[in-house]
Amino acid sequence: MSDADHGGRVSEYCGLVGRDGLPRLVEGGKEWEAEPYRVRPPIPAKRLHAETLLRNLRSNRGGL
Secondary structure: OEEHHHOOOEEEEEEEEOOEEEEEEOOOOOOOOEOHHHEEOOOHHHHHHHHHHHHHHHHHOOOO
């Protein structure tokens, strides 16, 4: 997902709080509440970048 309030950076979905989503940046960090109308699917180039970043992070952490 991509959140307009966080510069459109790609995040992963972690759950719900009421009607708001809980995204967290792919590279880690704290979740935040995002209103449904502010999130959207990421564009393909950003999604590919995020998937590559996540794979690199996992390989550097020993496969976590």
